[in-house]
Amino acid sequence: MSRPAGRLTLILLLAPLLLWLTLLIVIPHAAMLFVSLRERVGVGEYAFGLGNYLTFLAEPLYWNTFVRTAWMSVLATALTLLIGFPVAWHIAKIARGRARQALFLACLAPFWASELVRTYGWMILLRESGVFSAVLQWAGLAEGPVEMLYNDVAIMVGLVYTSMLFMVVPLVTTLDSLDDSLIEAAYDLGASGWTILREIVIPHARPGIASGCIVVFMMSLGNYLTPILLGGKSSLWFTGLIYDQFITRFNWEQGAAFGFLLLGLSSAIVWAGLRLSGQSLRSAMARP
Amino acid sequence: MARSTLRAVAALAGAALALGAASASAETLRLLTWGGYAPDDVVAMFEKETGHKVEVTLSNNEEMIAKLRATGGGGFDLAQPSQDRIAGAQAEFGIYKPLDLSRIDAAQFIPSMLEATKRNTTVDGKVYGVPHVWGTSGLVVNKAKAPGVKDYLDLCDPALKGRVSYRLKRPTLIAFAFAMGEDPFAAYADPDAYKAILDKVEKKLVECKANVKTYWSGGDEILNLLRSGEVWAAMAWDTGGWKLNAENPDITFVAPASGALGWIDTFALPKRGRADDAAYAWINFVMRPEIAARITASAGNFTASKGADAFADPALKARFQASFPPEAIDNIKWYPPVPAGLEAMEGAVLDRVKAAQ
Numbered sequence: 230m231s232r233p234a235g236r237l238t239l240i241l242l243l244a245p246l247l248l249w250l251t252l253l254i255v256i257p258h259a260a261m262l263f264v265s266l267r268e269r270v271g272v273g274e275y276a277f278g279l280g281n282y283l284t285f286l287a288e289p290l291y292w293n294t295f296v297r298t299a300w301m302s303v304l305a306t307a308l309t310l311l312i313g314f315p316v317a318w319h320i321a322k323i324a325r326g327r328a329r330q331a332l333f334l335a336c337l338a339p340f341w342a343s344e345l346v347r348t349y350g351w352m353i354l355l356r357e358s359g360v361f362s363a364v365l366q367w368a369g370l371a372e373g374p375v376e377m378l379y380n381d382v383a384i385m386v387g388l389v390y391t392s393m394l395f396m397v398v399p400l401v402t403t404l405d406s407l408d409d410s411l412i413e414a415a416y417d418l419g420a421s422g423w424t425i426l427r428e429i430v431i432p433h434a435r436p437g438i439a440s441g442c443i444v445v446f447m448m449s450l451g452n453y454l455t456p457i458l459l460g461g462k463s464s465l466w467f468t469g470l471i472y473d474q475f476i477t478r479f480n481w482e483q484g485a486a487f488g489f490l491l492l493g494l495s496s497a498i499v500w501a502g503l504r505l506s507g508q509s510l511r512s513a514m515a516r517p
Numbered sequence: 518m519a520r521s522t523l524r525a526v527a528a529l530a531g532a533a534l535a536l537g538a539a540s541a542s543a544e545t546l547r548l549l550t551w552g553g554y555a556p557d558d559v560v561a562m563f564e565k566e567t568g569h570k571v572e573v574t575l576s577n578n579e580e581m582i583a584k585l586r587a588t589g590g591g592g593f594d595l596a597q598p599s600q601d602r603i604a605g606a607q608a609e610f611g612i613y614k615p616l617d618l619s620r621i622d623a624a625q626f627i628p629s630m631l632e633a634t635k636r637n638t639t640v641d642g643k644v645y646g647v648p649h650v651w652g653t654s655g656l657v658v659n660k661a662k663a664p665g666v667k668d669y670l671d672l673c674d675p676a677l678k679g680r681v682s683y684r685l686k687r688p689t690l691i692a693f694a695f696a697m698g699e700d701p702f703a704a705y706a707d708p709d710a711y712k713a714i715l716d717k718v719e720k721k722l723v724e725c726k727a728n729v730k731t732y733w734s735g736g737d738e739i740l741n742l743l744r745s746g747e748v749w750a751a752m753a754w755d756t757g758g759w760k761l762n763a764e765n766p767d768i769t770f771v772a773p774a775s776g777a778l779g780w781i782d783t784f785a786l787p788k789r790g791r792a793d794d795a796a797y798a799w800i801n802f803v804m805r806p807e808i809a810a811r812i813t814a815s816a817g818n819f820t821a822s823k824g825a826d827a828f829a830d831p832a833l834k835a836r837f838q839a840s841f842p843p844e845a846i847d848n849i850k851w852y853p854p855v856p857a858g859l860e861a862m863e864g865a866v867l868d869r870v871k872a873a874q
Contacts, residue, residue: 290869356747473868479610
């Protein structure tokens with residue numbers, strides 16, 4: 230094949246990817262950036278400026294909401310890791326054959342229903358006239374109906390439940406590749422279970438932990454349905470603020486600025502997390 | 518064999534011709550409306566009579582404006598925003614086109630309602646809306662559990678702790694302002710006076726927060742909360758209260774002492790709508806008294822159609838009369854047009870109420 234023909238093939242092969250990136254990612258973001266830099270002066274009049282970004286810094290409410298959202302997302306990520314790690318370990322190292330498949334399927338099954346349906350499921354379980362409340366009363370553990378919905382704990386439950394699969398899958402793949410003989414050798418040399426976990430298992434699983442944590446953190450931070458439906462009368466979530474600005478306030482300029490701040494600040498948090506744990510984005514993403 | 522094939526081809530060709538002829542005059546009407554305003558039976562009757570097709574998209578005031586703004590007034594041929602939300606949105610975003618009133622049969626409308634809507638939706642001397650369905654929002658109360666709730670401020674009664682729900686949206690701000698003896702509509706044109714009223718309302722809503730179980734956002738959500746007894750008193754639409762009243766006589770709609778808030782949903786033409794013929798045909802069709810009565814049966818609210826009362830369900834009329842004695846009807850506060858930019862001021866207040874501990 231001649232050189233120009235080879236180049237043409239390359240261009241054709243790259244075309245779908247490039248079209249996707251430009252049309253669906255680069256152009257919309259550029260348009261949004263442009264909107265975020267517009268300030269409303271009067272009816273139908275706009276001027277160029279950073280006012281929308283300054284509003285975020287000047288109004289403690291917006292700033293606090295972002296901190297709250299980020300903090301709860303970090304907590305949700307940590308809880309998901311804590312619950313997901315033993316599950317992944319069991320699937321990768323202990324379960325065999327059919328049991329392994331069944332367990333994996335059990336993790337996957339909730340995702341056959343949409344997120345909205347899953348969230349409504351939790352609402353039915355947690356609400357005052359719901360399943361948990363009825364069971365507690367029946368068992369004599371509660372006097373009257375118990376309200377478990379509309380608070381931050383309910384949000385946390387929903388977030389962890391929604392993200393579990395995205396933590397378990399990368400962990401299972403990295404743990405799968407851990408050679409069992411290393412653990413056996415460590416036992417032979419007299420290491421305790423805790424030492425093995427700290428010295429062998431966690432270092433080996435680090436890329437899986439990092440990629441799982443990044444995905445779960447970003448998904449929690451960008452989640453809209455779960456915090457809005459399960460959250461209480463005081464639970465602000467940053468994506469909710471963006472929705473309000475766009476839809477109920479007709480203030481696209483402010484909403485776009487919030488969107489970019491969310492993108493920038495969450496990327497900064499992920500970067501800081503990787504630096505603190507001595508990882509690079511490349512190593513976290515290289516081994517899925 | 519060959520013969521039958523030939524016949525089939527001829528039949529197909531004939532069908533294609535007929536289809537082509539029909540589509541020359543028939544249009545697809547993309548209708549952006551509220552739940553219940555375009556029931557299936559009415560759509561079927563309209564399609565049969567005119568040959569136009571109807572595609573219904575359900576929405577609410579804010580989403581309608583956001584959708585039309587995103588496309589510069591395209592994607593839909595007829596929209597149904599409330600009358601107070603047209604002038605501001607038109608001045609700011611230019612998403613509608615003026616109505617050609619000669620193509621609308623004015624004789625089918627209740628004259629006072631038609632005139633009021635035309636006046637409120639006029640921008641630069643052009644009319645952008647005519648009325649369709651009207652109703653009110655006020656209080657839906659479980660009389661067995663919360664017999665004392667007569668006005669919006671009664672929702673803050675400590676006896677109702679955790680048993681109250683309302684929306685965190687502008688109608689709540691307006692309602693509380695009226696209940697506190699202010700007239701927010703009179704202050705629309707004066708930002709400073711309006712700000713002062715909002716500050717008072719914000720303080721009250723923060724105090725009242727302990728009573729709120731949750732801020733509801735969807736119509737079905739608040740009906741479920743009231744039905745299950747988890748909420749005893751709420752600020753909600755009249756139809757919701759009457760619907761629950763049919764299931765449980767303890768729950769009904771109460772017109773608040775300081776006045777129910779009256780809204781009128783309209784017909785407006787999006788700027789880049791393509792099926793104006795079908796849109797005008799739809800307006801004239803659904804305003805016929807017998808069709809309007811069907812929409813009342815489906816949406817639960819009355820329409821601006823003259824003479825539709827005669828066809829309305831007597832049970833619904835009885836509920837309406839029970840909630841609205843004549844003096845309560847006179848006391849309905851009809852929303853005047855919202856000046857552009859007011860929402861941003863209200864939004865900041867709502868955010869602070871939500872964030873308050």
